[in-house]
Amino acid sequence: MEGSRGRVEALAKRLESAAKYNQAISDKKLRLRRTIEHCCATELPFAVLDFGKEIAMNPLGPSVQPWPQDQELSPNAVETRMKAEGLPYYRWSNGPGDVYSAHVHNYHKVIYVVQGSITFGLPETGTQMTLSAGDRLDLPAGITHNAVVGSQGVVCLEGHRKA
Secondary structure, three states, X not given: OHHHHHHHHHHHHHXXXXXXXXXXXXXHHHHHHHHHHHOOHHHOOEEEOOOOOEEEOOOOOOEEEOOOOOOOOOHHHHHHHHHHOOOOEEEEEEOOOOEEEEEOOOEEEEEEEEEEEEEEEEOOOOEEEEEEXXXXXXXXXXXXXXXXXXXXXXXXXXXXXXX
């Protein structure tokens, strides 16, 4: 029982941190960019990919990144990004209004929406994140989430990292 309590408390802290992170993501992105210019990359929670864009990685909670406005979105462009990260991936799709009930994974999930939209919910915090074409969701292991597909359906590329 005590071990379970510790896991629940740790998860509660992670979820609280995730909520705070979502509120301050813009400030963190700006600080991250400034830090990149002045510090050693190995000390930072991000990966710089060959296409020159940094992707913020938050080990405590989920994060959503929109597709760069100056780059054309295509399935091939998304595949290139996932390959650049060494991230094995697969394609999946769902019809309008499809629902995934609350569940949890033991791996870090990375999803790019290629077409359509999907809303991910975090039941413990009441947070909802709607992703549309080009958006990327990083969802660390152990985060309870659900999802509802948008009115036009959704096509995604998904990869998993070990927790």
